[in-house]
Amino acid sequence: MGALLRREKGAWQAFVRRYAGLIVAAVRAVARDTGDVEDLAQEVFLRLCKDDFRLLRSYDPSRAGLSTWITIVARSTARDAMRRKRPVSVPI
Numbered sequence: 001m002g003a004l005l006r007r008e009k010g011a012w013q014a015f016v017r018r019y020a021g022l023i024v025a026a027v028r029a030v031a032r033d034t035g036d037v038e039d040l041a042q043e044v045f046l047r048l049c050k051d052d053f054r055l056l057r058s059y060d061p062s063r064a065g066l067s068t069w070i071t072i073v074a075r076s077t078a079r080d081a082m083r084r085k086r087p088v089s090v091p092i
């Protein structure tokens with residue numbers, strides 16, 4: 001992860017290759033049969049690299065393993081996106 005945060009060439013591609021399956025699986029568990037899995041996974045990656053990897057820089061290895069942390073981020077991102085897309089029903 002250090003190479004990624006130092007913006008070393010190829011680090012982002014290696015990160016994506018390593019964690020794409022994990023992120024897709026975590027998103028799929030939330031999105032189920034909505035057909036939004038790929039879009040939501042992309043949103044997770046965008047969130048992770050946004051603002052010079054601000055979210056990734058906040059990762060604390062003393063609190064969780066990186067795979068666990070990424071899974072939590074992926075599920076949270078997917079849930080937030082699904083809530084935004086859900087139609088609001090207004091009682092009559």
